[in-house]
Amino acid sequence: MIxxxxxxxxxxxxxxxxxxxxxERATPAPFTIEWVxxxxxxxxxxxxxxxxxxxxxxxxDLLFAHRDADNLRPEVRTxxxxxAVGAHPHVAVVPVRTTEAWLLIDEAAIRAAAGRVSxxxxxxxxxxxxxxxxxxxxxxLRDALVLAHGGTGRRARQFHPDDARHRLAVLVDDWSPLRQxxxxxxxxxxxRAALASLGLPLHPPDA
Numbered sequence: 001m002i003x004x005x006x007x008x009x010x011x012x013x014x015x016x017x018x019x020x021x022x023x024e025r026a027t028p029a030p031f032t033i034e035w036v037x038x039x040x041x042x043x044x045x046x047x048x049x050x051x052x053x054x055x056x057x058x059x060x061d062l063l064f065a066h067r068d069a070d071n072l073r074p075e076v077r078t079x080x081x082x083x084a085v086g087a088h089p090h091v092a093v094v095p096v097r098t099t100e101a102w103l104l105i106d107e108a109a110i111r112a113a114a115g116r117v118s119x120x121x122x123x124x125x126x127x128x129x130x131x132x133x134x135x136x137x138x139x140x141l142r143d144a145l146v147l148a149h150g151g152t153g154r155r156a157r158q159f160h161p162d163d164a165r166h167r168l169a170v171l172v173d174d175w176s177p178l179r180q181x182x183x184x185x186x187x188x189x190x191x192r193a194a195l196a197s198l199g200l201p202l203h204p205p206d207a
Contacts, residue, residue, distance in 0.1 A: 001031040001200065004060035006050060012066050014099055014169035019064055021175045026192045029200045034058050047084040055088065062194055066093040074183060089198055091190045096183045101137035103168055105177045113168035114148035123147050128177045141165065
């Protein structure tokens with residue numbers, strides 16, 4: 001099975017390890033997840049145009065389409081995805097805030113991504129159950145990475161939090177803490193339903 005992820009920008013590549021973890025726990029069937037390079041989509045600004053372009057650039061059995069909820073209800077964004085994709089098997093990936101909120105769950109991985117695993121300074125990370133209520137997860141994650149890096153002067157100027165954010169997504173081994181969140185619960189249940197519609201075997205729930 002070929003899956004593909006259509007994001008809103010290059011930063012959404014951080015969702016690839018999350019989706020791989022979700023699909024692995026949903027089905028024993030072999031699969032790959034491919035990134036749809038948005039720079040190659042030149043079919044117009046509307047989501048329906050981007051979906052059409054994505055399916056041409058990266059044909060797939062199952063399309064994951066990411067939309068940050070931002071200030072809208074997640075249900076609104078989810079319906080936007082459903083309307084744009086139509087009948088092609090798909091799953092809407094809609095964090096209540098932004099993707100960065102889902103990266104706030106693993107302090108050890110944040111320190112490793114920042115390049116200083118031995119750091120002890122508090123990173124002011126929110127409890128997992130609260131990350132969907134944080135007003136600015138991007139800032140919180142950036143601040144945590146900078147604190148974890150601990151550099152000053154030239155070393156601080158050479159540190160790039162955006163690069164560290166991409167490393168962080170790969171370093172997280174266990175995304176199960178996100179199961180406390182309504183958006184992640186919806187992602188897992190929708191993924192299982194989409195895989196079942198494709199006739200693929202499913203693991204028992206919570207495998």
